[in-house]
Amino acid sequence: MATATSLSNKQKQFLKGLAHSLKPVVLLGANGLTEGVMAEIELALEHHELIKVRVPEQDRELREMIYTTIVVHTGAHKVQVIGKILILYRASKAAKIALPRA
Numbered sequence: 001m002a003t004a005t006s007l008s009n010k011q012k013q014f015l016k017g018l019a020h021s022l023k024p025v026v027l028l029g030a031n032g033l034t035e036g037v038m039a040e041i042e043l044a045l046e047h048h049e050l051i052k053v054r055v056p057e058q059d060r061e062l063r064e065m066i067y068t069t070i071v072v073h074t075g076a077h078k079v080q081v082i083g084k085i086l087i088l089y090r091a092s093k094a095a096k097i098a099l100p101r102a
Contacts, residue, residue: 007077007089011099015050015079018097019087024054032057033066038073045076045090049097053086 007015025044028037044051053070057063067086071078076090091097 007079007099010101012079014100015089015097016087019050019052019079022050022052022087024052024085026051027054028056028066033069038070041070041074041088045074045088046092049092050079050087050089053088055084055086057084 025048026037026040031037041051041053055063055066057066063084067078067081070076070086070088074088074090076088079087079089081087089097091099
């Protein structure tokens with residue numbers, strides 16, 4: 001799954017503003033990135049479009065690999081990473097979030 005277009009800086013700023021008040025909806029547990037966690041992320045993206053995922057992994061390189069795996073498998077845009085929280089955006093069929101023009 002590849003994303004059709006990338007987000008402009010203006011769109012990323014807009015999404016960061018929306019994400020500010022959100023709580024992480026998916027938290028990786030001791031088992032790490034399992035198929036169940038990926039399914040949960042897919043559901044959350046379809047339902048909310050903009051989500052936060054908490055990755056409590058201590059190793060920075062491993063955490064980056066987890067972020068990349070999530071982005072590649074979901075086809076979502078990585079909006080921002082703050083500490084151990086990944087902010088993802090993927091438009092759903094319902095298109096709940098209207099992005100500003102690029």
